[in-house]
Amino acid sequence: xxxxxxxxxxxxxxxxxxxxxxxxxxxxxxxxxxxxxxxxxxxxxxxxxxxxxxxxxxxxxxxxxxxxxxxxxxxxxxxxxxxxxxxxxx
Amino acid sequence: xxxxxxxxxxxxxxxxxxxxxxxxxxxxxxxxxxxxxxxxxxxxxxxxxxxxxxxxxxxxxxxxxxxxxxxxxxxxxxxxxxxxxxxxxxxxxxxxxxxxxxxxxxxxxxxxxxxxxxxxxxxxxxxxxxxxxxxxxxxxxxxxxxxxxxxxxxxx
Amino acid sequence: xxxxxxxxxxxxxxxxxxxxxxxxxxxxxxxxxxxxxxxxxxxxxxxxxxxxxxxxxxxxxxxxxxxxxxxxxxxxxxxxxxxxxxxxxxxxxxxxxxxxxxxxxxxxxxxxxxxxxxxxxxxxxxxxxxxxxxxxxxxxxxxxxxxxxxxxxxxxxxxxxxxxxxxxxxxxxx
Amino acid sequence: xxxxxxxxxxxxxxxxxxxxxxxxxxxxxxxxxxxxxxxxxxxxxxxxxxxxxxxxxxxxxxxxxxxxxxxxxxxxxxxxxxxxxxxxxxxxxxxxxxx
Numbered sequence: 001x002x003x004x005x006x007x008x009x010x011x012x013x014x015x016x017x018x019x020x021x022x023x024x025x026x027x028x029x030x031x032x033x034x035x036x037x038x039x040x041x042x043x044x045x046x047x048x049x050x051x052x053x054x055x056x057x058x059x060x061x062x063x064x065x066x067x068x069x070x071x072x073x074x075x076x077x078x079x080x081x082x083x084x085x086x087x088x089x090x
Numbered sequence: 091x092x093x094x095x096x097x098x099x100x101x102x103x104x105x106x107x108x109x110x111x112x113x114x115x116x117x118x119x120x121x122x123x124x125x126x127x128x129x130x131x132x133x134x135x136x137x138x139x140x141x142x143x144x145x146x147x148x149x150x151x152x153x154x155x156x157x158x159x160x161x162x163x164x165x166x167x168x169x170x171x172x173x174x175x176x177x178x179x180x181x182x183x184x185x186x187x188x189x190x191x192x193x194x195x196x197x198x199x200x201x202x203x204x205x206x207x208x209x210x211x212x213x214x215x216x217x218x219x220x221x222x223x224x225x226x227x228x229x230x231x232x233x234x235x236x237x238x239x240x241x242x243x244x245x246x
Numbered sequence: 247x248x249x250x251x252x253x254x255x256x257x258x259x260x261x262x263x264x265x266x267x268x269x270x271x272x273x274x275x276x277x278x279x280x281x282x283x284x285x286x287x288x289x290x291x292x293x294x295x296x297x298x299x300x301x302x303x304x305x306x307x308x309x310x311x312x313x314x315x316x317x318x319x320x321x322x323x324x325x326x327x328x329x330x331x332x333x334x335x336x337x338x339x340x341x342x343x344x345x346x347x348x349x350x351x352x353x354x355x356x357x358x359x360x361x362x363x364x365x366x367x368x369x370x371x372x373x374x375x376x377x378x379x380x381x382x383x384x385x386x387x388x389x390x391x392x393x394x395x396x397x398x399x400x401x402x403x404x405x406x407x408x409x410x411x412x413x414x415x416x417x418x419x420x
Numbered sequence: 421x422x423x424x425x426x427x428x429x430x431x432x433x434x435x436x437x438x439x440x441x442x443x444x445x446x447x448x449x450x451x452x453x454x455x456x457x458x459x460x461x462x463x464x465x466x467x468x469x470x471x472x473x474x475x476x477x478x479x480x481x482x483x484x485x486x487x488x489x490x491x492x493x494x495x496x497x498x499x500x501x502x503x504x505x506x507x508x509x510x511x512x513x514x515x516x517x518x519x
Contacts, residue, residue: 001474004426006249008467011433013252016283017259018440022452023275024263030449030506032275034456037498038443040305042436043282044491045464048484050290052471053249058108060289061483063298065106067285068490072498074306079501081313083508105482159435159462162454166442175451175513198496201458204450205500206507216503216513218454 005053009046016042033078040071096126143238150234155200158222162201165219177206178215178223182232185210186239193235197226249290257283269325274312281305291356295385425474432466439463450513453503460495 019042022035044064051060103118104110165173184193190213194205197215202222207214217223260280267273281304288297354361371388381387389397435458442455465488472484 001422008429008433009249010252012436013256015436015440016256016279018443020256020260020263020276020279022443023279024267024272026272028449028506028511029271030502030511031452032272033502033505034449034452034499035443036275036278037495037502038439038456038459039279039282041460041464041491041495043286043301044487045467046286047289048468048471048487050249050286052474054292057471057475057480058483059294061480061487062106063289063294063301064487065490066298067301068487068494070302070306072494074309075498076501077310078313079498079505081310081317083505084317102486105479105486108479108483155461159458162442162458163435163438166438166445166455166458171445173446173451175448177513194500195493195496198457198500199461199492201454201461204453204457204503206450206503214507216450216453218451 002053005049009049009053012042012046012049029082033075033082037071037075040067040075044068044071092126096122099125140238147234147238151196151199158200158202158225161221162218172219174219176217176223178217178226180213180215180226182211182213184232184236184239189235189239192238193231196231196235250287253283253287253290257287268328271313271316274309274316277312278305278309281308421473421476425470428466428470428473432463432468432470434463435459435466436463448513449506449511450503453499456499457496460491460499464491464495 016039019035019038023032023039026032026035044067047060047064047067048057051057051064054060099122100118103122104115107114107118165171182193184190190208190210194208194213197203197205197213200222202218203226204216205213206216215226217226257280260276260283264273264276264280267276281300284304285297285300288294288300354363358364371392372384375381375384375387375391379387379391381391439455439459442458443452446452446455468484468488468491472481472488475481475484
């Protein structure tokens with residue numbers, strides 16, 4: 001089962017790389033924000049996955065809860081600022 | 091309603107802390123009541139909320155999401171990429187905050203449609219293709235969310 | 247441990263991207279994703295508290311602060327032109343990296359119970375910390391008692407930096 | 421039970437992969453947000469559900485459920501905020517605007 005989890009972890013990491021490509025290349029600044037959101041969602045999943053592999057889900061779930069909440073605050077702040085600044089920023 | 095919110099927060103604390111001695115549980119009770127006490131009163135203007143409809147709504151929404159998820163996956167995996175994105179102005183009878191939140195969240199959560207702007211009585215929705223657009227326009231979501239807040243006959 | 251390997255590769259890629267990119271706003275976002283990956287690496291090493299701080303400060307606060315700063319600048323400032331890399335750096339840094347890797351080969355394996363750090367001083371801290379410092383948390387007692395001068399001077403550094411920032415950013419200064 | 425968990429995780433991985441492909445293929449910000457919503461609302465949640473099922477029905481099951489519900493509630497808000505910022509700052513989808 002641990003091998004299976006490791007394969008899942010590797011696949012999700014590769015997918016993070018795809019989103020990272022969007023963060024680097026994305027034509028507008030909102031593409032970058034979207035890519036960052038995708039990465040953070042995957043980070044939340046990966047945390048629970050790592051916790052399952054270590055058989056310490058109780059500890060890792062707390063962090064991924066915190067992650068999810070902080071991610072909301074950060075993303076809302078970024079969106080608020082970008083709303084004012086506009087699409088002029090690349 | 092406030093007592094219920096406090097109780098929900100306390101249950102959340104119990105689930106997350108998972109240590110059931112008197113000290114931790116008392117701390118949880120104090121913190122939950124503090125949060126309820128500090129948060130503003132006069133919760134979102136909700137006419138009536140039917141728990142039975144909510145229980146029905148969640149599985150329906152999950153089924154809906156799965157269905158349109160497969161639909162959007164087919165769109166993306168198709169080599170020809172047959173998408174027709176468009177912005178739709180979606181008139182709705184729902185106007186209170188709670189209804190709009192549930193409606194907008196459900197629309198965004200369903201693959202193929204995303205809420206762009208929200209105003210009372212009108213949503214601007216971005217739809218990925220014609221099928222998602224038609225589905226939205228059929229007023230299914232409004233009907234369901236309306237039933238959640240027991241508003242009859244909101245079908246457009 | 248093999249779990250960290252994909253994460254470490256991703257970490258190197260994101261760090262390289264943050265340095266190579268030309269535009270500062272995208273550099274900020276890349277740095278945010280770098281923080282997410284770094285936090286995952288910490289978590290997979292078992293340092294959950296460090297992972298949490300990394301997520302809060304690196305991915306959340308720092309991104310917002312960087313963006314705030316960038317919005318105070320103009321378009322001209324956020325596009326950077328890099329001077330060509332000098333040959334000495336191109337030659338010297340790989341050699342330094344190889345030396346570090348060579349040195350890392352002698353380090354004990356992660357979590358090795360026969361390593362010097364696990365035999366020599368850690369058991370003493372773990373066994374005596376409660377009666378010596380009356381602190382139930384070992385991390386706290388190591389930070390605040392056994393290494394108190396270290397922590398004290400670190401705090402002085404941070405405090406000085408804070409004062410300097412306050413002096414520079416103060417309104418109405420001459 | 422384990423087989424159900426593996427099935428859920430593989431299904432979630434399928435949606436995650438499709439979301440990433442969409443992130444690469446789709447033409448503008450608004451359409452890419454759809455790919456992200458696919459990833460968020462199906463991929464991540466199915467993988468988390470699979471992990472929860474693998475844990476079995478104990479306290480950890482409930483905790484993973486808490487994370488799942490949080491993602492369910494918060495991620496639409498995030499993508500809506502991003503897209504609204506894009507819309508308000510003047511970006512428009514490449515295609516027509518109707519009605």
